[in-house]
Amino acid sequence: MxxxxxxxxxxxxxxxxxxxxxxxxxxxxxxxxxxxAISANLTESTVENSIPPQSTSSSSDKLKVVSSFYPIYEFVKKVGGDKIDSLVLIPTGLEPHDFEPTINQIQAANSADALVFNGLGFETWIDKINTKNKIDASNSINASYIDNRTKSFDPHIWLDPVFAKKETENIRDGLIKIDPNNRDYYSQNAKIFINELDTLDKTIRADLKxxxxxxxxxxxxxxxxxxxxxxxxxxxxxxxxxxxxxxxxxxxxxxxxxxxxxxxxxxxxxxxxxxxxxxxxxxxxxxxxxxxxxxxxxxxxxxxxxxxxxxxxxxxxxxxxxxxxxxx
The missing domain is CATH 3.40.50.1980 (Nitrogenase molybdenum iron protein domain)
Structure with a gap:
């Protein structure tokens, strides 16, 4: 050996x-x-839709919603549509596991109307942010998988389309609570995306059969x-x-x-x-x-x-x- x-x-x-x-x-x-070369690619690929270096004021009536990372960012955009200004805290080209937000990123997130996060311990830094509303996408999901061999916990519920549906529902409910006037809009958008996830689930089952x-x-x-x-x-x-x-x-x-x-x-x-x-x-x-x-x-x-x-x-x-x- x-x-x-x-x-x-x-x-x-x-x-x-x-x-x-x-x-x-x-x-x-x-x-x-x-x-x-990789550094140049990183600089170009992580600027768009990422949280700005400093908190900025906006005259828009839209909700300013910050998502912790991709794919939560996409789920939020699917539900919020054009009723929200959607930003992502961890730029979508970064590997998020040992990410730590900068002071400027924390300040910008604090100024948002809502912060949406995956939960289950994935965002270890979440308590550093004190935004007005926090939406835990994992709320009520019975996800507690621990690898018996390594004793490691898996927070990656979004890779299960059934759990991704529940995350979408939690995001929908969170946005409606903050912005009840657009209840029907958020509900309809969530329904459309949930149907896509149902189709994905059926496709996976058929393909792996x-x-x-x-x-x-x-x-x-x-x-x-x-x-x-x-x-x-x-x-x-x-x-x-x-x-x-x-x-x-x-x-x-x-x-x-x-x-x-x-x-x-x-x-x-x-x-x-x-x-x-x-x-x-x-x-x-x-x-x-x-x-x-x-x-x-x-x-x-x-x-x-x-x-x-x-x-x-x-x-x-x-x-x-x-x-x-x-x-x-």
Whole structure:
């Protein structure tokens, strides 16, 4: 086993030679080495619709609603439509797990009419913000999944379309409470989006019905609720969060697991450097790396194309079908 770890460590040195603190491609207050090209992309891709550096007054009669991060931001826009001014606290190109808001961002959020957040401990900084109204999108959702092996908690309820429907309903109810004059408008918008989520749920069930395999290796523990909903088994490269430094011993364990399960697809994420997933895949015959997105943000290219939550979920399903060997 030592010799295997040593060989893998040497391989990892080649793969990760350009990275010191291998964490995420994008970051604010992250321990990340970002090259100039990525930094330029980050600057351009995270400005639009993100919260302004300083709180600004507005003569608009619309509600000013700040969402904690994507996809909550999209859910809020779907429900609020043109009755709200919608901003996102964590720019959509940033990986949000170890994000910390700046003083200016906190001040800007405090001036909003409402702050909408995912809850379940995902936004560890939420108590730093004292806006007039806070809408917890996870309210009344029975989501308490803890991985028995790692004892890690999964707050990624938005990846389960059924839970995403409940989050949408909570956002609808929160906006109606603040702005009752537009009750019918918010209710109708929520109904339209909930119908989209119902269709997504049915599509996933149909597409995954014919799969030969039921196990998959994701990058981090984001798909617990999704896996439980659709009868799958999630395994992860990192045992806690995407900001964790992964040791060679853990990669050896995942490589052996994937071989034992006969898996030939290893999943990475679009906001995470794929080198760890590549290191695993190169030790498995005929293996490849595909993206299985936790939908915690959008790349610049995705933003420019108008890609949204349902699009990203459908992309996930197409990539999962390859790894699970489903009928096309």
């Amino acid at each position: 030592r010799s295997v770890v040593l060989l893998l460590s040497m391989s990892m040195l080649c793969i990760l030679s350009s990275t010191i603190y291998f964490q995420t491609l994008y970051g604010q207050n992250h321990k990340t080495i970002i090259n100039s 014919s799969c030969k395999k039921h196990d998959f290796v994701a990058f981090h523990n984001a798909f617990s609720y999704f896996a439980k909903r659709y009868g799958l088994n999630q395994h992860t490269i990192t045992t806690t969060g995407p900001e964790e430094e992964i040791k060679p011993q853990r990669l050896v364990e995942i490589i052996q697991l994937a071989k034992n399960l006969g898996l030939h697809v290893i999943y990475s994420e679009e906001l995470i450097d794929p080198r760890y997933a590549l290191a695993v895949a190169q030790e498995i015959p005929d293996a490849k790396v595909l993206v299985l997105s936790p939908i915690e943000g959008l790349t610049k290219d995705e933003q420019s194309k108008g890609i949204g939550y349902v699009d990203k979920m459908n992309e996930n399903i197409q990539n999962l079908k390859q790894g699970l060997e489903c009928s096309q």
